[in-house]
Amino acid sequence: MTGTMKRLVALAIVLAACSGGTADETSTTLPSTTTTTAPSTTTTPQDLRICPPAPYRLDFFPVNVGSDQVDPTEVEPDVWSSVGGTHTTFYGRNDGTVAIALIRGTLPARDWPGEKGEVSVDGTRAVVGPHPDGTWVMGWYNEPAERCDLYTMVFYPPWAPFEVEEVIENMERIPG
DSSP states (O other): OOHHHHHHHHHHHHHHHHOOSSOOOOOOOOOOOOOOOOOOOOOOOOOOOOOOOOSEEEOOOOTTEEEEEEOGGGSOOOTTTOOTTOEEEEEEETTSOEEEEEEESOSOSSOOOSOOEEEEETTEEEEEEEOTTSOEEEEEEOTTOOGGGEEEEEEOSSOOHHHHHHHHHTEEEOOO
16 A cells, blocks of 8 residues: 555544544545656765865955955855855955955856956966956866866956956965
């Protein structure tokens, strides 16, 4: 007997037991049902270990942007920096706001329709451009392009295009 049929029989018994008065004989015919279930598949989630910090040093910062890193517990994650398993290094402005997020473990979380340019990061082709949300975004990957070889760099407004370009040109890869 299927689980559905068992429940229907149990329900009929409970209803009969709960009804008062004299017992009249009743018969119930239960409909037959056929259940088809699709075969289930099991997927293994990607390796969710947290990637180490990005192996890049930023050697140029515009006025009011500092090399001091921002405490990540004080930053509200957003669409760019909230991807599980990533490691984000935040660089701040003198007023305490986030200026740059350097994210290891993901490419940009979403594509953007605006014009993009190509730049080189450590000999690798990267794509960079302004995003409609006011940020400038750059994405690139290093071979073998496993999860921790994917990078996103977000420049939170305000940024002038030449400043974004100068920060990118002065990035240095370090061991790691």
